[in-house]
Amino acid sequence: MSILLLLSVHEELREKTVTLGMQNAWENHCRDQVNLKKYAKAMRELATKHWECNIKAQPSVLSRIEWTYIQCKSYFTGDIYKFREKQKEIADKMKFKIAATSAYYTGKDCRQIEIAGCRKLDCLEVIAIDIAPGSDDVLKCDFLNVNAGNSLKVSNTEVQALPQNYFDVIVFSLLLEYLPYAKQRLTCCKKAYSLLKTEGLLVIVTPDSNRVGANAKYIKSWRFILADLGFSRVKYEKLPHIHCMAFRKEFCTDVARRWAELYRKNQVYSEMVIPQDFKSPDISKPEKNEHEQYTFEYVDEFPDCDEEANKLRELLRTKPEKVKKDPKTRRESRHERRDCVLF
Numbered sequence: 001m002s003i004l005l006l007l008s009v010h011e012e013l014r015e016k017t018v019t020l021g022m023q024n025a026w027e028n029h030c031r032d033q034v035n036l037k038k039y040a041k042a043m044r045e046l047a048t049k050h051w052e053c054n055i056k057a058q059p060s061v062l063s064r065i066e067w068t069y070i071q072c073k074s075y076f077t078g079d080i081y082k083f084r085e086k087q088k089e090i091a092d093k094m095k096f097k098i099a100a101t102s103a104y105y106t107g108k109d110c111r112q113i114e115i116a117g118c119r120k121l122d123c124l125e126v127i128a129i130d131i132a133p134g135s136d137d138v139l140k141c142d143f144l145n146v147n148a149g150n151s152l153k154v155s156n157t158e159v160q161a162l163p164q165n166y167f168d169v170i171v172f173s174l175l176l177e178y179l180p181y182a183k184q185r186l187t188c189c190k191k192a193y194s195l196l197k198t199e200g201l202l203v204i205v206t207p208d209s210n211r212v213g214a215n216a217k218y219i220k221s222w223r224f225i226l227a228d229l230g231f232s233r234v235k236y237e238k239l240p241h242i243h244c245m246a247f248r249k250e251f252c253t254d255v256a257r258r259w260a261e262l263y264r265k266n267q268v269y270s271e272m273v274i275p276q277d278f279k280s281p282d283i284s285k286p287e288k289n290e291h292e293q294y295t296f297e298y299v300d301e302f303p304d305c306d307e308e309a310n311k312l313r314e315l316l317r318t319k320p321e322k323v324k325k326d327p328k329t330r331r332e333s334r335h336e337r338r339d340c341v342l343f
């Protein structure tokens with residue numbers, strides 16, 4: 001397993017969006033099943049062996065999976081009623097129209113879908129999907145382009161359609177930053193909105209190794225954009241290396257939008273941007289140390305309790321030439337790095 005392999009897949013996808021455009025680059029990326037499989041294997045190993053082991057060694061640190069599970073449990077067994085009452089009060093006061101109460105969560109048949117799933121949450125009924133499943137219990141599906149219909153349609157372990165107004169929980173665990181375009185992130189959130197039941201939860205986990213508040217302008221802006229779609233934030237926590245957020249699909253979209261209108265002056269970005277969007281490689285103007293910088297930026301997203309990431313950081317600090325092959329072209333270098341095993 002190599003973190004470099006994960007990094008090179010992200011880098012290549014970002015480069016392709018510059019050269020081929022968003023749609024072609026994405027189709028091209030999804031067709032490259034050989035590399036996607038390698039990515040899935042490496043990611044699964046990193047997620048299940050390295051991160052979970054490191055987290056177990058620090059009992060006070062919650063993993064993204066535990067965080068998601070705790071929030072779902074706490075929301076559906078109690079908080080949902082508090083939110084419902086509070087939002088009803090606002091809707092009554094503002095004379096907003098409320099969706100039919102029969103659509104509300106009733107506590108029966110909790111259904112969850114984990115997008116980009118390389119492992120399932122225990123204890124809940126779950127469907128896990130991924131463009132390149134890392135194990136047999138994950139179904140193949142491109143969430144960006146899958147149809148939202150009346151029922152779940154699966155053919156040969158591949159999802160053809162996902163049902164609307166069906167799921168109680170949708171989990172995007174390290175999914176949104178995989179997508180190189182802000183528009184694609186928004187498409188995923190809009191789709192999640194259509195698939196969730198009223199009062200269902202959208203859980204978003206996104207990596208960030210910086211201190212609390214360092215990237216607040218991005219996280220805040222996401223909240224405004226999600227509020228415009230009809231989501232209210234239920235919970236936010238910055239854990240080491242990740243932001244964890246839970247949003248509920250409001251029974252009254254005007255309630256969520258009202259919050260956004262009240263605090264709009266705090267919204268910095270009008271799109272679902274991430275820090276990497278401002279560092280996108282412009283391949284028409286390659287910089288001298290671009291490879292090196294790029295690897296630094298991405299490796300920073302991996303936990304510093306991760307041994308392999310630490311070795312790579314150290315190597316980049318002390319002997320960057322060992323990582324940087326100083327290629328004639330960026331493309332050659334990328335392929336070299338994909339297959340090189342440093343550790």
Ligand SMILES: C[S@@+](CC[C@H](N)C(=O)[O-])C[C@H]1O[C@@H](n2cnc3c(N)ncnc32)[C@H](O)[C@@H]1O
Pocket residue numbers: 040043047115116117118119129130131132141142143144145173174175178179
């Ligand atoms: C960084 S990994 C995270 C994996 C896992 N969810 C976790 O938390 O460890 C991102 C995953 O998202 C998947 N992915 C990216 N875009 C997707 C899409 N449009 N539909 C389904 N899965 C997608 C990738 O294949 C990859 O496995």
